[in-house]
Structure formats: structure tokens, C-alpha cells
Amino acid sequence: MGYSLSSTLISSDELKKRVRDIASEISREYHGQELVVVGILKGAVFFLSDLVREFTQDLKVTIDFMAVSSYGDSTKTSGIVRIVKDLDTHIGGKNVLIVEDIVDTGLTLSYLVKLLKERSPRSVRVCVLLDKTERRVVEVPLDFKGFEIPDRFVVGYGLDCAGLWRNLPDIMTVDQEENP
Ligand code: 5GP
Numbered sequence: 324m325g326y327s328l329s330s331t332l333i334s335s336d337e338l339k340k341r342v343r344d345i346a347s348e349i350s351r352e353y354h355g356q357e358l359v360v361v362g363i364l365k366g367a368v369f370f371l372s373d374l375v376r377e378f379t380q381d382l383k384v385t386i387d388f389m390a391v392s393s394y395g396d397s398t399k400t401s402g403i404v405r406i407v408k409d410l411d412t413h414i415g416g417k418n419v420l421i422v423e424d425i426v427d428t429g430l431t432l433s434y435l436v437k438l439l440k441e442r443s444p445r446s447v448r449v450c451v452l453l454d455k456t457e458r459r460v461v462e463v464p465l466d467f468k469g470f471e472i473p474d475r476f477v478v479g480y481g482l483d484c485a486g487l488w489r490n491l492p493d494i495m496t497v498d499q500e501e502n503p
Contacts, residue, residue, distance in 0.1 A: 328491075329496040418445050425452065455471075
């Protein structure tokens with residue numbers, strides 16, 4: 324089975340505008356405070372780097388990363404989350420903002436929120452670029468959200484398909500081909 328790019332779902336211009344709006348919301352929420360931004364590797368890297376550069380200067384921002392893997396094939400989540408890389412910093416007493424590319428079943432994010440809350444932070448909130456609402460299995464509060472999207476597999480702007488297409492400037496849908 325092969326994959327091919329189908330059509331543009333969200334253009335780079337739309338992404339830029341929405342990222343700016345979310346950054347304003349976050350800046351208002353944490354006005355003058357310290358904030359640890361936790362990016363989930365690798366998909367959230369492009370979103371995170373655009374987002375934090377749009378924060379107002381009064382925020383005292385630090386950045387850390389986690390990597391998780393969710394045993395499964397390239398297009399389906401299995402629900403079992405494994406920490407591949409943990410944070411380098413202590414988050415006790417800090418405001419934490421998890422930045423994730425996409426929420427699908429919600430299993431990955433709900434696990435991460437629970438894990439980070441056990442470390443006694445001051446607060447844990449979630450910022451996600453894409454939300455596939457139809458596919459939710461567990462409820463996870465999304466404090467800041469970019470776009471709701473239909474149940475289609477998407478790539479680009481950091482999101483991959485078997486490692487490819489992260490570099491695309493737009494979010495695009497992917498077709499599965501029976502006989503590539
Ligand atoms: P969840 O645990 O919410 O089911 O899945 C979240 C993870 O599944 C995301 O971090 C991402 O790695 C992957 N994922 C879910 N849907 C898509 C998609 O449409 N495209 C890509 N590239 N990854 C997806």
C-alpha cells in the first residue's frame with residue numbers, strides 16, 4: 324500500500340494567521356508570567372517555533388521537548404504510549420503548556436497531561452493545532468486550538484507520513500493507494 328498527496332486542507336497563509344491569533348490568546352492568559360512550553364516531538368516542532376515567536380515579550384518563556392511513540396502503524400494510534408524522550412527540566416511549581424500537532428483519539432494527550440500533572444506543576448494546559456473531533460475516544464481539555472478537521476489523514480507543517488512530508492508549508496490530505 325502506498326500513499327500520495329491529495330489536496331490542501333489548510334494553506335500556509337491560514338496557518339500563519341491562526342497561529343498569530345492563538346499566540347495572542349496565550350499571551351493574554353499568561354501575561355507577565357513564566358511559562359514552560361513543552362513541544363511533543365517531532366510533529367509539533369514547526370507549530371511551536373512559529374507560535375512562541377508570536378508571543379508578547381512580557382512572557383518569560385522556556386522551551387522543552389518530549390518524544391512519545393504510540394506502538395502502531397503509520398496512520399493509526401494503538402493507544403499505548405511510550406516515553407522515548409522525557410523533559411530535561413523540572414516543572415514543579417511552573418505553568419506548563421503542552422504543544423501538540425494533532426489530537427485524534429485523545430489517548431496520547433490525556434496520558435501526557437496525567438503524567439505531567441503528577442510532577443506538581445502550577446498548571447498544565449494544552450495547545451493543539453489540529454483537532455479530529457469525530458475520532459475522540461477519551462476526553463481531553465483543549466485550552467487553545469487551531470482548527471477542527473474531518474477524519475482524514477493529514478501531513479505537512481510538521482506532520483508526517485512514515486517520516487515524509489513534514490516540510491510541506493500547507494496541511495494536506497493523503498490518499499492510500501492499493502496498487503502504488
Ligand atoms: P491520539 O493519541 O490523539 O490518537 O493521536 C495523536 C497522534 O497521532 C498525533 O500526535 C500524531 O502523531 C498521530 N496522528 C493522528 N492523526 C494524524 C494525522 O492525520 N496525520 C499525522 N501525520 N499524524 C496523525
